[in-house]
Amino acid sequence: MSVLSGCQRNPAAEEGQLTVRFPEAKTEVPKAPLKSSSNSESEEQQKFSSSPSASKWSLSDPSLPDQFNCFALTVEAEDIEAPRNSCARLDATTISRPQFIFGGFPAGSTQTLKVPSGENRKFSLIGFKTDSISNCVNFRNLSNGFPSQQFSAPVILSTTSADLTPGVETNLTLSIPETLSNAEKFEDCSPTAFSRGATSTPITESFTLVGVSPAAGDISGGTSLQIVGTGFTSATTAVIGGLSCESMVVTPTLITCTTPAHVEALVDIVVTRGIETATLTNAFTYSSLPMVTAVDAIIAESSGAARLTVTLSKPADQNVQFSYTSLPGTATAADFISLSGSLAIPAGTLTATIVIPITDDSLDENSENFSVVLSGLTANAIFAGSSAQVTITDNDPPPTLQLTSSSSQDITESAGVVTFGIGLSAASGLDASVNFTVSGTATAGGGDHNLAAGTVTISAGSTAANYYFNVIDDAALESMETIIVTLNSSTNSALGGATTHTINLSDNEVPTAALASVPGNPSSITTLAIDVGGAEVSQYQYGINPGSNCSGVTYGSFVSATVNITDNISGLGDGNYTICVLAKSISNVIQTAPTTHTWQKDTTAPTASLTNTPAAVTNVPGLNVDVQGTEVVNYRYKISSTNDCSSASGYGSSISETVNITDTLSDGPHYLCVLGADLLGNEQAYGSATFISWSLDQVPPNAPSGLALNSPSTSPNCRISRILCHPIS
Numbered sequence: 085m086s087v088l089s090g091c092q093r094n095p096a097a098e099e100g101q102l103t104v105r106f107p108e109a110k111t112e113v114p115k116a117p118l119k120s121s122s123n124s125e126s127e128e129q130q131k132f133s134s135s136p137s138a139s140k141w142s143l144s145d146p147s148l149p150d151q152f153n154c155f156a157l158t159v160e161a162e163d164i165e166a167p168r169n170s171c172a173r174l175d176a177t178t179i180s181r182p183q184f185i186f187g188g189f190p191a192g193s194t195q196t197l198k199v200p201s202g203e204n205r206k207f208s209l210i211g212f213k214t215d216s217i218s219n220c221v222n223f224r225n226l227s228n229g230f231p232s233q234q235f236s237a238p239v240i241l242s243t244t245s246a247d248l249t250p251g252v253e254t255n256l257t258l259s260i261p262e263t264l265s266n267a268e269k270f271e272d273c274s275p276t277a278f279s280r281g282a283t284s285t286p287i288t289e290s291f292t293l294v295g296v297s298p299a300a301g302d303i304s305g306g307t308s309l310q311i312v313g314t315g316f317t318s319a320t321t322a323v324i325g326g327l328s329c330e331s332m333v334v335t336p337t338l339i340t341c342t343t344p345a346h347v348e349a350l351v352d353i354v355v356t357r358g359i360e361t362a363t364l365t366n367a368f369t370y371s372s373l374p375m376v377t378a379v380d381a382i383i384a385e386s387s388g389a390a391r392l393t394v395t396l397s398k399p400a401d402q403n404v405q406f407s408y409t410s411l412p413g414t415a416t417a418a419d420f421i422s423l424s425g426s427l428a429i430p431a432g433t434l435t436a437t438i439v440i441p442i443t444d445d446s447l448d449e450n451s452e453n454f455s456v457v458l459s460g461l462t463a464n465a466i467f468a469g470s471s472a473q474v475t476i477t478d479n480d481p482p483p484t485l486q487l488t489s490s491s492s493q494d495i496t497e498s499a500g501v502v503t504f505g506i507g508l509s510a511a512s513g514l515d516a517s518v519n520f521t522v523s524g525t526a527t528a529g530g531g532d533h534n535l536a537a538g539t540v541t542i543s544a545g546s547t548a549a550n551y552y553f554n555v556i557d558d559a560a561l562e563s564m565e566t567i568i569v570t571l572n573s574s575t576n577s578a579l580g581g582a583t584t585h586t587i588n589l590s591d592n593e594v595p596t597a598a599l600a601s602v603p604g605n606p607s608s609i610t611t612l613a614i615d616v617g618g619a620e621v622s623q624y625q626y627g628i629n630p631g632s633n634c635s636g637v638t639y640g641s642f643v644s645a646t647v648n649i650t651d652n653i654s655g656l657g658d659g660n661y662t663i664c665v666l667a668k669s670i671s672n673v674i675q676t677a678p679t680t681h682t683w684q685k686d687t688t689a690p691t692a693s694l695t696n697t698p699a700a701v702t703n704v705p706g707l708n709v710d711v712q713g714t715e716v717v718n719y720r721y722k723i724s725s726t727n728d729c730s731s732a733s734g735y736g737s738s739i740s741e742t743v744n745i746t747d748t749l750s751d752g753p754h755y756l757c758v759l760g761a762d763l764l765g766n767e768q769a770y771g772s773a774t775f776i777s778w779s780l781d782q783v784p785p786n787a788p789s790g791l792a793l794n795s796p797s798t799s800p801n802c803r804i805s806r807i808l809c810h811p812i813s
Contacts, residue, residue, distance in 0.1 A: 101552045106155045106534075107260050108190050143213055143236040145269065149260045152211035152241070153218035153358050154189025159199055160206045172270045180208060180240060188212065190218040192317045201248045209242045209258045211267075217371035238793040242269040257675045278716050280737030293362045296353055298377060300369040302397060303344035305330075307468075309368075312338055317357055324368060325351030346370040374400045376429075378408075378458050385444050390420065390474045392438040392456050396429055400464050404429040407460040408438055411517060415452035415476055419443055426460075440474070448480045448576065449513030449544075483508040485518050485574050486581030493585075496592045496671055497532070497557045504569055504585050506540050507548040508577060516577040518552075524566035526589050532556055533567055533589070544578075555589060561664045562591045564670045591673035595620045597667035597679040601648075606762040610654035614663065614681075616676035621645045621667040628653070634664035637779035642668055658685050690715040691765050692760030693773040694742075703782045708754065711743040716760035720767075723747065728758035729773040746799035749782050 093737060146152055160168070160182040169178040184380065186197050187210065199205060214220050233754040241459065242258040245500055265768050293313040301307030309329060311322055322329040329341035348371055353364040374721045375397035383390045405428040412422070421441040429436045440455060458470045488507040495502060508516055517539050526532035535553035542549040554569075567587040571579055573711045598618040603609050624645055629637040649663070665680040692713040698704060711719045719741055722734035740759065745756070761767040768774065 087534045104315050106805065107150075107152075108189055121753055125143050125707075130227075141737070142234055143215065143239040145239070145485055146722055147211045147264070149211075149241065149262065149264060149267075149648070152213055152239070154212040154214045154235070155237070156185055156189070156210040156212070157533060158182035158198065158208045158210060159184040159299075160208075161200070163202055164200055165183075171270045172424065173269065179268050179270055180425060182206075182208065183211075186213075190220050192319065194577075198250060201245045201250050203762040204245055205248055206243065207238050207258060211241045212236055212240045223316065235538055237269050237271065237511060239264070240270070241398045242371055252453075260454075268428070275744050278584065285601045286573060291360050291362060291365050293353075293358050296364055296367050298374055299367065299470075300344050300371055300466050300468040301661060302375065303346055303348055303370045303372050303702060307343040309341050309343055310338060310366075311341070312354060313355065313362070315357060316355075320355060320357045322355045323356075325349060325370065327374045348372060369466065371466045374398050374404065375468035376404060376406065376458065376461060376465050377467075378456060379469075379471040379473070380473045381444065382475045384477050385479045388442060388444070389738060390440045390442055390476070392472055392474060394429065394436045394458065396434045396465065399432045399434060400429070402431050402464055403462070404465045405460075405462045407795075409457050409459070410440055410474075411455045411457060413453040413455055413473070414450070415474075418445065419452055419476060420454055422454075422472075439680070442476060442800070444479070447478075447481045447511065447513030450797045451475050451477045457591045470512075471662055479512075480603070481515075482511040483512050483516065484580030485509075485516055485542075485571070485577035486579070486585065487571065487583060487585050489585050491582060491585065492588060494588045494590065495540065495555065496590045497555050499555055501552055502533075502535075502555055502587060503550045505550045506542065506571070506585075508542055508546075509580070511545055511547050512542075514576040515541050515543055515544050516575065518574040518577065518579070519570055519572050521570050522567065523570065524551040524568040524586070526565035528565045530556060532558070532565060534563075535567060535569075540676060557592065559593065560591075561593050561595060563620050564591070565589045586681050591620050591669060592671065592673065593620070594673055594677055595622075595667040595669040596603075597621055597665040597675060599663075599665060599679055601680055602663070602681045603683045604762055605682070606686040608685070608687050608766055610652065612649050612651045612653060612663075612686070615648040616645055616665060616667070618645075618667055618669075620669040622670040624665050625668075626665040628656075628662060628663060629662045630659065634662060634678050634680060634716055637662075637664045637666070637678075639666065648683050653685065656685060658687055660684050684763070687766060689769065690760045690762045691768060691772070692716050692719050692758045694756070694758060694776060697756075697776050698778045698780075700777075701779045701781060703780065705748050705750070705782060707747040707756075708744060709747060709776075711739070711741050711745060711758055711760070713760045716763040717763050718761045719758050720761070721745055721756060721758045723749070724755050724757070725753055727755050727775070727777065729755070729775045730771045735759065750781055751782050753779050 091662055147282050158180065160180070162466050166183045168183055170178045171182065172178045184199070212220070215234055221236045227811050240259055241636065244258055283625050291313070292315065295312050297310050297312075298307065301309070309324070316334050316336050316339055318334060320334050320339065322332060322341055325346050329339070329348065330344055332339060332341040334769065348368045350369050353367045355362050377397070379393045379395060381390055381392050394406070402693040405426065407424070407426050409424040410420070410422045419445060423440050425438075427436050427438060440456070453473050453475045456472050456474065458467065461467055461470075485506060485508055488505040489503075506518060519537070519539050521536050522528060523535045528534070528536060533553060533555045538551070540549055540551045567589060569585045570589070571583040573579075596618055597616055598621075600615040600617065602614055616626075622645055623642040625639045625642045626649055627634070627639045628651065629635070645667070649665075653661075660682060662680050663683040664680050667675040668748040690713050692711050695710045695712060698707065707723075711721075715742070719740045720735045720738055722736065724734060730736070735757070741760075745758075755775055755777045757773045759768040759770070759773050
């Protein structure tokens with residue numbers, strides 16, 4: 085049973101990419117058909133006929149599944165926005181409504197197809213038979229419908245459904261049935277404007293022949309033959325001199341088989357894959373003479389010499405003589421001593437040995453080879469294999485590899501080019517390489533540097549190599565950052581010693597201190613609690629200067645930026661002050677112009693003044709006193725019958741100076757105490773409160789009994805007071 089299979093990989097945003105290998109085809113039609121199903125003859129004739137369709141198809145239909153040699157793949161789905169086609173039998177019965185078609189693809193080929201991603205994609209494998217592989221390939225260039233000339237009718241061999249999700253591998257398997265009893269043959273699809281599926285360059289493995297070994301064999305047959313090439317499949321066959329090679333074993337690049345008997349002749353080797361053929365012309369000699377073959381040899385570098393055996397297929401009546409020459413391959417004059425000479429296989433014997441000295445060096449290296457070529461053979465034998473390869477296997481261990489740079493280095497971002505080195509414990513005959521990763525706090529990709537994970541290679545024969553990258557001198561203020569290089573895997577070497585290197589990258593920009601929690605302006609605070617920060621600020625020094633600048637300021641020692649400025653400035657009088665701060669970076673770069681903050685220290689309380697106050701003696705109970713005063717913005721007050729302004733008891737909450745003191749009082753003496761406060765909260769002391777006092781008298785006196793009221797102008801014995809007449813004593 086042949087199988088069509090594939091998997092989704094590397095999809096685009098809206099496409100699933102399928103790699104599909106199409107089934108093999110057999111070049112010879114089996115003599116006996118496969119067992120048919122239980123369907124009735126009439127049903128079989130409706131679904132599948134072995135004769136050409138009546139209307140258009142020029143080739144008769146295959147009778148067995150393995151006879152299809154050209155394929156197409158159709159795709160349909162409900163959510164694909166593409167026109168649907170109605171694919172119907174000869175009787176116009178619809179059997180499929182696909183939107184995309186991919187093809188044609190020769191049997192045994194591998195293709196990459198791009199299919200719209202989504203759920204429930206229905207895939208149908210369509211089979212054809214054609215008499216030319218070019219016809220199959222040209223099907224891709226047809227703009228409409230299916231081809232008819234030189235094709236059999238299209239047959240739906242298998243159908244399956246699958247979900248294709250971008251980024252997720254999806255396995256797809258379409259099996260070829262063992263019989264065609266349930267195969268669906270259709271005449272054509274209409275309308276014929278298929279959406280041709282996007283198909284990348286086919287990745288069909290090319291079908292080629294490279295050579296054959298040995299080049300000669302006995303006429304009795306039985307020679308084990310190796311045919312080297314590409315694109316071989318399980319359906320590949322080989323013919324030697326017109327006869328099938330026997331006991332074939334096929335891999336994609338090698339056919340091993342046994343030659344059949346043949347008369348003496350120089351013959352062709354013909355290899356067939358499906359409907360493709362390739363020929364090695366005059367590639368094999370059938371002969372009755374003894375066959376001379378040089379046998380490949382594998383020897384250890386420490387063996388001292390290569391002993392190459394030359395064999396005869398059967399004894400000769402006379403000596404078989406030949407010449408030989410050694411030729412370099414990957415092994416050179418440093419690995420072996422090149423020799424030329426003559427040698428004979430004595431009559432009645434089957435072997436002779438060529439000895440070539442080998443050099444045992446100390447380099448770790450791959451297995452190397454050189455060849456020995458035979459020539460000048462006497463006429464009583466024939467070459468079956470006139471050359472052999474000698475492979476020298478190495479016996480030296482790989483060297484160790486490590487970082488040669490120190491475990492760490494300190495640089496500034498103005499360094500530009502930075503390097504780290506690796507080294508080998510000994511020179512090697514191979515390129516030694518090591519992969520490394522990059523980590524650390526510095527930003528890669530052009531932020532702080534351009535170093536990315538990569539590979540360092542030490543060329544064969546060398547013991548060291550450097551790797552270069554750049555650090556970026558940007559304008560940003562940054563703290564010290566790290567670039568960490570870690571060796572993690574090596575080739576042709578073993579990791580040993582130092583495998584991690586740390587690069588400390590410091591900024592070269594001048595730092596600027598940033599101040600937080602500074603005094604307001606003005607401010608009444610007497611203890612500072614200023615936080616000093618800023619990018620890359622490691623330390624700072626500061627001084628406090630009278631006035632609004634830093635001229636003549638005296639700075640203290642540098643302290644850690646983790647320590648706040650906490651000076652007690654209660655000893656400083658009121659006035660303007662400036663704090664001056666110079667920052668130092670971790671790279672010891674010191675700020676040139678100080679960061680400053682100027683404020684007015686104001687700890688003096690204002691004095692409230694009162695207007696619209698009552699007279700010393702009044703009979704007006706209502707109070708509406710206006711509180712004023714320089715810098716007075718708020719005040720507190722209390723009204724009592726005694727002079728107790730210096731006592732904190734009785735004062736109310738703070739009131740805006742825009743609000744007057746209003747109250748209605750009863751008769752008697754009164755004291756109003758007011759404490760003015762400024763914007764900073766400086767408030768008059770209780771002992772110096774602003775106050776007024778007055779007496780409220782709203783009760784009239786009683787006149788004496790028998791006293792007559794006379795007008796002031798006629799009564800000399802009374803005076804007017806508060807509109808009452810009092811006797812004059």
